[in-house]
Amino acid sequence: MAANSAVAHRTSTGLDSWKLGFWVFLGSETLFFGSLISTYMVYKNESVVGPFPTEILNIPLTSVSTFVLLMSSLAMVIALDAVQRGKRAGSLFWIMAVIALGALFIGFQAYEFTHFYHEGLTLQTNLFGSSFFILTGFHGAHVTLGVIWLAILWLDALRGKLPPEKSLRLEIAGLYWHFVDIVWIAIFTLIYLIE
Amino acid sequence: MATESGTASVQHETHGAHATVGTYVLIGVILTVITAVEVAVFYIPALASVLVPILIVLSTTKFVIVVLFYMHLRYDSPLFRRVFFGPLLLALFVVIGLIVLFKYLPRFDPI
Numbered sequence: 001m002a003a004n005s006a007v008a009h010r011t012s013t014g015l016d017s018w019k020l021g022f023w024v025f026l027g028s029e030t031l032f033f034g035s036l037i038s039t040y041m042v043y044k045n046e047s048v049v050g051p052f053p054t055e056i057l058n059i060p061l062t063s064v065s066t067f068v069l070l071m072s073s074l075a076m077v078i079a080l081d082a083v084q085r086g087k088r089a090g091s092l093f094w095i096m097a098v099i100a101l102g103a104l105f106i107g108f109q110a111y112e113f114t115h116f117y118h119e120g121l122t123l124q125t126n127l128f129g130s131s132f133f134i135l136t137g138f139h140g141a142h143v144t145l146g147v148i149w150l151a152i153l154w155l156d157a158l159r160g161k162l163p164p165e166k167s168l169r170l171e172i173a174g175l176y177w178h179f180v181d182i183v184w185i186a187i188f189t190l191i192y193l194i195e
Numbered sequence: 196m197a198t199e200s201g202t203a204s205v206q207h208e209t210h211g212a213h214a215t216v217g218t219y220v221l222i223g224v225i226l227t228v229i230t231a232v233e234v235a236v237f238y239i240p241a242l243a244s245v246l247v248p249i250l251i252v253l254s255t256t257k258f259v260i261v262v263l264f265y266m267h268l269r270y271d272s273p274l275f276r277r278v279f280f281g282p283l284l285l286a287l288f289v290v291i292g293l294i295v296l297f298k299y300l301p302r303f304d305p306i
């Protein structure tokens with residue numbers, strides 16, 4: 001994708017078209033998640049049957065998963081730095097760290113969803129359940145896609161196909177990953193901490 | 196459209212100077228501390244009346260730090276900032292608009 005990207009994708013803006021296009025995509029994603037968040041906020045206290053958010057949301061557990069996702073963003077920028085400097089061992093280690101932390105976050109979410117299901121909260125239970133599962137489920141799907149994307153890049157790095165001149169591939173994956181992180185920053189505050 | 200000199204420009208914009216690993220780690224520590232403060236504030240009953248503004252300020256700070264440093268918008272082309280913050284502003288209007296519409300304006304039952 002980004003082989004000799006500076007030559008292959010130069011534009012009248014002087015910017016790489018892949019990267020510019022990806023920023024436009026992220027801009028559209030803000031509207032996507034903005035719509036889901038506002039739907040949750042509108043329906044938040046409208047449920048007529050439980051479980052209600054204050055009864056079921058686990059703040060300590062979610063705080064830990066939030067920390068995990070923040071640390072994955074830190075690992076991501078260090079991985080990009082390693083790839084740009086041509087440090088193969090460092091690249092492999094830090095990309096794998098992002099994958100592991102992302103997978104751990106998904107594990108936390110799977111546990112939370114299972115727990116909620118056993119507590120009687122499903123997509124059909126009430127407005128809180130519907131909007132909560134749709135919002136956090138779409139976010140979890142984004143994280144899952146990011147983990148798969150990074151696993152592909154890790155395999156490329158393992159085969160020596162991610163040299164510094166192709167670091168834009170990881171940089172764009174990193175933009176996606178950080179975006180998923182900032183969406184969670186908003187979700188953690190608006191859905192979990194503000195009652 | 197593009198000139199030969201554009202190549203160097205692309206290289207500069209794509210792989211421009213970013214923060215050091217030390218800065219990234221420092222930012223990671225700051226983000227962790229802010230998250231810890233958010234959770235602590237949540238559990239302090241005395242702050243219940245000002246919980247929402249405090250949390251919004253703290254989470255906005257985290258959001259901006261990640262976007263500027265980890266997503267490199269502080270160092271990259273201003274055009275990237277525009278194509279991201281423009282739709283983000285629209286998204287904020289959507290969120291605020293829908294909340295005001297459904298939560299704060301009177302509802303009229305259809306006849």
